[in-house]
Amino acid sequence: DVKVTQSSRYLVKRTGEKxxxxxxxxxxxxxxxxxxxxxxxxxxxxYFSYDVKMKEKGDIPEGYSVSREKKERFSLILxxxxxxxxxxxxxxxxxxDVSNQPQHFGDGxxxxxx
Amino acid sequence: GESVGLHLxxxxxxxxDNSIINCAYSNSASDYFIWYKQESGKGPQFIIDIRSNMDKxxxxxxxVLLNKTVKHLxxxxxxxxxxxxxxxxxxxxxxxxxKFYFGSGTKLNVKP
Numbered sequence: 001d002v003k004v005t006q007s008s009r010y011l012v013k014r015t016g017e018k019x020x021x022x023x024x025x026x027x028x029x030x031x032x033x034x035x036x037x038x039x040x041x042x043x044x045x046x047y048f049s050y051d052v053k054m055k056e057k058g059d060i061p062e063g064y065s066v067s068r069e070k071k072e073r074f075s076l077i078l079x080x081x082x083x084x085x086x087x088x089x090x091x092x093x094x095x096x097d098v099s100n101q102p103q104h105f106g107d108g109x110x111x112x113x114x
Numbered sequence: 115g116e117s118v119g120l121h122l123x124x125x126x127x128x129x130x131d132n133s134i135i136n137c138a139y140s141n142s143a144s145d146y147f148i149w150y151k152q153e154s155g156k157g158p159q160f161i162i163d164i165r166s167n168m169d170k171x172x173x174x175x176x177x178v179l180l181n182k183t184v185k186h187l188x189x190x191x192x193x194x195x196x197x198x199x200x201x202x203x204x205x206x207x208x209x210x211x212x213k214f215y216f217g218s219g220t221k222l223n224v225k226p
Contacts, residue, residue, distance in 0.1 A: 042218040043203075048213070100165075103148075103214065105150075106157050
């Protein structure tokens with residue numbers, strides 16, 4: 001089974017702090033994704049990566065950056081946390097194939113910015 | 115723009131009954147669809163997928179139906195069990211590099 005592990009289940013930070021969310025997958029997947037999930041809004045794509053050191057903006061990249069130094073690890077960075085970034089953050093991975101493949105998710109990090 | 119939506123935000127069913135969860139999509143170019151289940155405190159879990167060259171696909175106790183004419187997707191759960199209680203949402207992809215658009219979800223409550 002695919003295992004996507006997010007380093008923290010709950011995190012509380014203060015406004016203005018630099019915040020790092022870590023994600024590791026063990027299935028040698030090429031693609032990795034960061035989403036945020038808010039009530040009534042569904043999952044919204046922040047950033048994704050299709051290879052090491054590659055990154056692409058998703059639908060809501062403002063205030064975030066990412067890092068993919070190793071294939072199995074994809075980090076989300078909040079450069080200067082704000083209260084509007086309080087949310088559930090979900091990491092996902094998928095394999096690259098000629099046809100679309102499902103994304104596999106971690107259990108999320110619930111981030112609160114005070 | 116693209117949109118994926120659900121007709122019912124909450125669905126309550128009796129244990130043992132069949133459940134049907136619906137999803138509408140607006141992008142006629144979408145060619146791959148997934149249903150996810152998300153239990154409280156957990157990440158979304160893949161249930162079943164279907165490609166646009168199919169109308170129906172069956173799994174264990176679950177069936178997904180795709181009607182491309184009206185751009186509608188449904189998930190049928192047979193003999194619903196308490197463990198099926200969760201939020202279910204659909205996702206669509208239009209071939210753009212494995213980028214999916216997700217619905218906001220339907221909460222399924224199974225009454226014993």
